[in-house]
Amino acid sequence: METKEKILFQALKLFNQFGTKDISTNHIAKATGISPGNLYYHFRNKEEIIRFLYQKMREEIGFEDLALPETLCDMMAYCKYVATVWWRYRFLKKELVILMQKDPLLQREVQQDTKMQYEKLLQLMEHLMEKGCIVPLTEEMKHHLANTIALYSNFWILFLQTFGEDVSQTMALDVSKEVSKALLPYLSDKAVKELNKCEGV
Amino acid sequence: METKEKILFQALKLFNQFGTKDISTNHIAKATGISPGNLYYHFRNKEEIIRFLYQKMREEIGFEDLALPETLCDMMAYCKYVATVWWRYRFLKKELVILMQKDPLLQREVQQDTKMQYEKLLQLMEHLMEKGCIVPLTEEMKHHLANTIALYSNFWILFLQTFGEDVSQTMALDVSKEVSKALLPYLSDKAVKELNKCEGV
CATH class of the missing domain: 1.10.10.60 (Homeodomain-like)
Known part of the structure; x- marks a missing residue:
C-alpha cells in the first residue's frame, strides 16, 4: 500500500x-x-484527510455514474451495499453536520451531492413506475418518497445515536430494510412477488 | 417582562x-x-442559556403530558402547532447535533426526550389502530412508522439545510404534510374522509 x-x-x-x-x-x-x-x-491538515475520506466513500458508493437498477432485487442489493459502505465510513455519518460547519470546502461538496442524490431518487421513482414496480405516483408523492429515502440515507445513523446507545453494525445496516418498508405500500403486486424472491436481501 | x-x-x-x-x-x-x-x-454561561431555551421549547411542545389525540384532525392540528414551535426555536433544530457534542448536560436531556418521544409515537400508533383510524399494523411496521415520523421530526430542518439553500418558514412547516403523507397508505377509508374534512389543516 x-x-x-x-x-x-x-x-x-x-x-x-x-x-x-x-x-x-x-x-x-x-x-x-x-x-x-x-x-x-x-x-495539508486533518480537514484534507477528512475530505479525502469523504471522496473515497463517494467513489465506493458510485451513485453519480450508477445506471438505474434493472430489477427490484438489483435495487435492494445496491441499498444493502451502500449501507455497508456507510458503516465503513461511519464517523462521516455521525459527524457530517459538525464537519461541514468546520470546513466550507466539505460543506460545498456535501451540498452538491445532496442535490444530485435527490435528483437521482426522483429519476429512480420514474424508472420504477415505468417498469411497473411501483404504482403511478403524483408529483407530490414522488417528492415525499424521495424525501423519506433521503432522510433515512443521510440521518439514520445520527438518529440511532440520539437515543444515546452505541450504534451496532446490525442497527446501521437496517437502513435498507427501512427504505424497502417505506416503498412497500406503493409496490405493485408483481413487484412484491419479485421482492420475496430476491436472494440475500 | x-x-x-x-x-x-x-x-x-x-x-x-x-x-x-x-x-x-x-x-x-x-x-x-x-x-x-x-x-x-x-x-452562568452561553450553554446554560441554550439549555433554558431547549427547556422552553420542550414545554411549549408539551409532548410529555399530552393526552393522545381524540380525532385525526386534532392530531394534524397538533403536528402543525409543533412545527411552528420548532420554527420559532429553529437554531436548536439546525445545530442540535453540534450543541449536544459541546454540552453533555444538553446531550443527556435530548437523549431522554428522544426515547420518550419514540415511546409516545408507538402509543400513538396503537391508539390510532384502536380508534380504527389506521389499519392493523405488525410490530415491525409500527416501528417503521415511528422511525419515519421521528426522523422527519428531528431532522427535517437539518435535511433542508444540507441542500445549501436558506430554509424558509413555509418549507420548515411542510414537515406536518410529510408526516401525514407517511401515514396516508395506512389510514382507513373512514380516516381519509375525516382528514379531508379537517379545518385549517
Whole structure:
C-alpha cells in the first residue's frame, strides 16, 4: 500500500473509533508508523484527510455514474451495499453536520451531492413506475418518497445515536430494510412477488 | 417582562439569525440593554442559556403530558402547532447535533426526550389502530412508522439545510404534510374522509 493510502486507512480506523475531535494528525502519523513531517508531505491538515475520506466513500458508493437498477432485487442489493459502505465510513455519518460547519470546502461538496442524490431518487421513482414496480405516483408523492429515502440515507445513523446507545453494525445496516418498508405500500403486486424472491436481501 | 425572560428572548432572536457560534453572552447582554455582569447574575454561561431555551421549547411542545389525540384532525392540528414551535426555536433544530457534542448536560436531556418521544409515537400508533383510524399494523411496521415520523421530526430542518439553500418558514412547516403523507397508505377509508374534512389543516 502507498503511504498515502496507509495514512487514510489508519485515519479512518481512528476516526471511527474515537471521533475526529480527539484525533490529531500526530495520532494518525504515529498509527501509520511515519513522522508527522511525512504525513504533512501527503496532506495539508486533518480537514484534507477528512475530505479525502469523504471522496473515497463517494467513489465506493458510485451513485453519480450508477445506471438505474434493472430489477427490484438489483435495487435492494445496491441499498444493502451502500449501507455497508456507510458503516465503513461511519464517523462521516455521525459527524457530517459538525464537519461541514468546520470546513466550507466539505460543506460545498456535501451540498452538491445532496442535490444530485435527490435528483437521482426522483429519476429512480420514474424508472420504477415505468417498469411497473411501483404504482403511478403524483408529483407530490414522488417528492415525499424521495424525501423519506433521503432522510433515512443521510440521518439514520445520527438518529440511532440520539437515543444515546452505541450504534451496532446490525442497527446501521437496517437502513435498507427501512427504505424497502417505506416503498412497500406503493409496490405493485408483481413487484412484491419479485421482492420475496430476491436472494440475500 | 422579567430580565431573565428578556435575555432569553434576545438570545433566541440572535441565535436564530446568526447561529450560536458567532453570538457571545456580551452580544446578548448588549441586545437586552443590560451589562454583562447583570447577564451573569441570571445565567452562568452561553450553554446554560441554550439549555433554558431547549427547556422552553420542550414545554411549549408539551409532548410529555399530552393526552393522545381524540380525532385525526386534532392530531394534524397538533403536528402543525409543533412545527411552528420548532420554527420559532429553529437554531436548536439546525445545530442540535453540534450543541449536544459541546454540552453533555444538553446531550443527556435530548437523549431522554428522544426515547420518550419514540415511546409516545408507538402509543400513538396503537391508539390510532384502536380508534380504527389506521389499519392493523405488525410490530415491525409500527416501528417503521415511528422511525419515519421521528426522523422527519428531528431532522427535517437539518435535511433542508444540507441542500445549501436558506430554509424558509413555509418549507420548515411542510414537515406536518410529510408526516401525514407517511401515514396516508395506512389510514382507513373512514380516516381519509375525516382528514379531508379537517379545518385549517
